[in-house]
Amino acid sequence: MGLVVVISLPLILFCLLLGFGCYFFGRARGRQDVRTNPQVYGTPTPPPGTCASPPPPPPHFKPPHPDEHV
Incomplete structure (x- = not known):
């Protein structure tokens, strides 16, 4: 039987x-959305009037051992 x-x-x-x-x-x-509301990548900026969070601490570097020669 066939199906048509x-x-x-x-x-x-x-x-x-x-x-x-x-x-x-x-x-x-x-294209209209790109013109009126461009995408911005990165961390969002805080709203005006608020204090910014303190910067993160610098990375810890181990001082070289005095007996090692670089």
């Missing part, structure tokens, strides 16, 4: 138009 799948031409055209519309609308929306 019928896909109409208007459905194919509608899907293509919908795909192109979503692509171009999304591209324009993405």
Whole structure:
């Protein structure tokens, strides 16, 4: 027994138009977002009026032994 799948031409055209519309609308929306709200990577700055946290302590370095020659 065979199975027949019928896909109409208007459905194919509608899907293509919908795909192109979503692509171009999304591209324009993405470009607008980049212009108005750029991404900034790094640690966030504290809000104005608050004191900044103290800087982290410097890394600990072991002093060389007096008998070792560098």
